[in-house]
Amino acid sequence: MSSDATPGAPEAGQDRMAGTAPETGSAKTDPILKADGIRRSFGGLTAVDVEHLEVQRSTITALIGPNGAGKSTLFNLLTGFDRADAGEWSFQGRRIDRMAGHKVARQGMVRTFQLTKALTRLTVLENMLLAAPGQRGERFLGAFGRWLWTGQEAANRERAMELLARFKLDAKKDDIAGSLSGGQRKLLEMARSLMVEPSMVMLDEPMAGVNPALVQSLLEHITALRDEGTTVLFVEHDMDVIMGISDWIVVMAQGRVIAEGRPADIRSNEHVIDAYLGAHHDEPGQGAQQKEEGP
């Protein structure tokens, strides 16, 4: 099954998840994120109830599950954009539960949103520059001292332009972000999150609405990020994409993690097929067939 792997997928010889058992809540060899007992309910509905979850450093981990499984809510909780009813989690060994969203981002865990949040009346370049960390001119008093920050601003601008070029948005740098298409906004949001220089990015459906011609290059960016050492956790629905680039897959349904494993493990996992693949998707039907021929 590794024969159909896209260029970004790990070679047989470099399994980034070596030594990790493909089971729910399994311990990772070098976890960047560790979470325990995260719970969040809305009224009577338990949206998230994750007992234990670890994310391996410098890997691409996909978070999948049917709509309403609690993926976005889990993102919100982990990144400080929603308050958990219970749970403890740490990022790079540091407790970040109950930490405000902006502080979590400063720790190096940066997220994007399922519904894009482009800053519409700012230009594309301003969107990028805003995200640069540690700007001296960002302080109220510092703002008055132009000479204090023009150098830093120029350096940030250069980095922003490099990123924009990577995402093919450089020609649009002076357009207001509100004039971009939905897909371009997704790209901008991802590029912008990289301006923060995160050690982990959490992308909530980054491919949704992106021009199919761009999806392949977007995937290449994601694998390149991983190869540079960034950890990627992303939510996605396209099974080809997920199976193609993920080192590890976490499956959620009804708020719980119901399976974890390499793409091959997930394809053949009965829980997954029952709860998700078989029930809601056509493509994963292939997954079900492959299960019969399975290992």
Next chain:
Amino acid sequence: MDTMTILSLSVETAIGPVAAIYVLAAIGLNMHFGYTGLLNFGQVGFMLVGAYGVAVSVATFGLPLWMGFLVSLACSVVLALVLGIPTLRLRSDYLAISTIAVAEVLRLVYRAEFARPVTGGVYGRQSFADAFYDANPLPEGSLGVGRVDFSSDELWLMLVCWLLVAAGLAMMALLMNSPWGRVIKGIREDEDAVRSLGKDAFTYKLQSLVFGGVFGGLAGAMIALNQQNITPDQFMPQVTFYLWAMLLLGGVGTIWGPVIGPVIMWFMLTLFDETLRGMASTGVLPFLATSDSGPLRHALVGVGLMLLIVYRPQGLVGNRKEMLVNVK
């Protein structure tokens, strides 16, 4: 009442101290709403504490005028913190409700009987501005160009007000063209996005509220100097709504909007009032009493705002494309 007199009166009002004071307050409101997206419906509250900061310090406690100004600014800062700290973590409507309520409560407290030893209650405070006019370096008599002229004292106050406006605009321009201003505008667009990029939106919003509030306080202090007699009932909620109308007229989120708006609006209002008065006194409109001009003026402002929103939602100097970007 001939046309020239009406016109020159209108011009005098448009560039006079009162217009300049409204410009100051509108600059603050523009910081709040235009750049940060904060709904402040109580800018008049900042003006009130600013005016009383000067009046009470000097008239009640006998402090020098410059200390009165410091007290004004300190009161505005405190008011901003009191309004902002509990509400700025919540949805934006909480600030809106709090500002309108607190401004009105402040007025009632300042005019209350128990506050009378300090604020003078309903009678307010008088004779606290002498030091300001004693410092007037301009020659006595009236000065001006053609029919547009001002008394020496009026001109002195005007000068100071417009200098404050100039300083305020310079600061705004510096701020809004800096990374700080970028974060502020980002918050206006989407606060969560800004937080997700590691910026503490709450602190920025609080800074914006304080900074814009200080302009409100400064405007209040200048009202005190202008009138040399202040009472709480000058600080009715209408003042805030006039400010909003002026800001929308000029153009929100622009440097010059809060200047153009009040100037044009005061020009129009005076033109309207004086024309009406002229017509009433010459008996052209026998069914119209001079006392009708107040309600008619409000109606005019309302109609004007409606036309503005329909035909020029970005205001006189705003950017239409930006304004309509979220309208599908």
